[in-house]
Amino acid sequence: LAKTTQPISMDSYEGQEVNITCSHNNIATNDYITWYQQFPSQGPRFIIQGYKTKVTNEVASLFIPADRKSSTLSLPRVSLSDTAVYYCLVGGVYDTGRRALTFGSGTRLQVQP
Amino acid sequence: DAGVTQSPTHLIKTRGQQVTLRCSPKSGHDTVSWYQQALGQGPQFIFQYYEEEERQRGNFPDRFSGHQFPNYSSELNVNALWLGDSALYLCASSLAGDKQETQYFGPGTRLLVL
Numbered sequence: 518l519a520k521t522t523q524p525i526s527m528d529s530y531e532g533q534e535v536n537i538t539c540s541h542n543n544i545a546t547n548d549y550i551t552w553y554q555q556f557p558s559q560g561p562r563f564i565i566q567g568y569k570t571k572v573t574n575e576v577a578s579l580f581i582p583a584d585r586k587s588s589t590l591s592l593p594r595v596s597l598s599d600t601a602v603y604y605c606l607v608g609g610v611y612d613t614g615r616r617a618l619t620f621g622s623g624t625r626l627q628v629q630p
Numbered sequence: 631d632a633g634v635t636q637s638p639t640h641l642i643k644t645r646g647q648q649v650t651l652r653c654s655p656k657s658g659h660d661t662v663s664w665y666q667q668a669l670g671q672g673p674q675f676i677f678q679y680y681e682e683e684e685r686q687r688g689n690f691p692d693r694f695s696g697h698q699f700p701n702y703s704s705e706l707n708v709n710a711l712w713l714g715d716s717a718l719y720l721c722a723s724s725l726a727g728d729k730q731e732t733q734y735f736g737p738g739t740r741l742l743v744l
Contacts, residue, residue: 524673525728549730560634561673561721604672618663618722618733620672 521605526625535592537624539605542586549586553604555623561604565588565590592626600628632657634736642742643711650737651706651739661685662704664696664734665720673720679704680726708741712733716743 518547522540529535541550549568553561565572565579567588578591592599602623635654643649655662661680665673675688679698698704702723708715718740722733 524726558718560738563734566732609702618675622672
């Protein structure tokens with residue numbers, strides 16, 4: 518499974534846009550890129566998923582360049598409630614079976630008032 | 631549309647005991663994966679069940695076993711508990727055949743081994 522690298526932590530202020538970049542140099546052709554958000558003592562919450570170019574939903578945007586070796590999660594106008602750990606994962610459905618997710622250490626985002 | 635549910639929410643055991651954790655997948659999902667999350671770390675994959683069989687397994691000893699029932703719900707069993715088994719245990723469900731195989735997580739079960 519492709520390894521991902523993210524910043525350990527980031528700080529921001531309410532109302533700002535936050536961009537978290539993840540590198541995944543050995544991403545495979547079948548792999549999708551998925552981001553999760555996790556609050557303390559809760560299960561990870563699915564944020565967004567994409568394969569290439571740009572994906573946008575009601576909470577975030579995901580930018581994936583043509584070589585797919587990195588991706589950027591963009592959170593518009595963050596609030597205090599966006600303080601959490603954000604995980605970038607890369608994986609797909611493999612011939613050997615169903616997909617397992619490999620989590621790294623994630624990025625701890627702290628939003629200040 | 632019910633999401634992933636897990637029970638119990640919290641559990642305290644002593645070393646050497648055995649524990650069973652339960653998970654009901656999101657409505658319409660047929661695949662269940664289990665993860666262990668130690669404090670301050672990312673979740674680590676334990677195993678995955680589909681069609682009542684273990685399909686993939688992470689780097690966990692045989693003390694960790696599981697089961698999937700015909701209604702797609704699942705159990706995680708841990709025998710001979712160690713102090714190091716204290717963690718948040720997460721269940722995630724997904725739909726086989728979904729190309730993106732998006733996994734949705736439950737709230738977790740917090741296990742404390744004394």
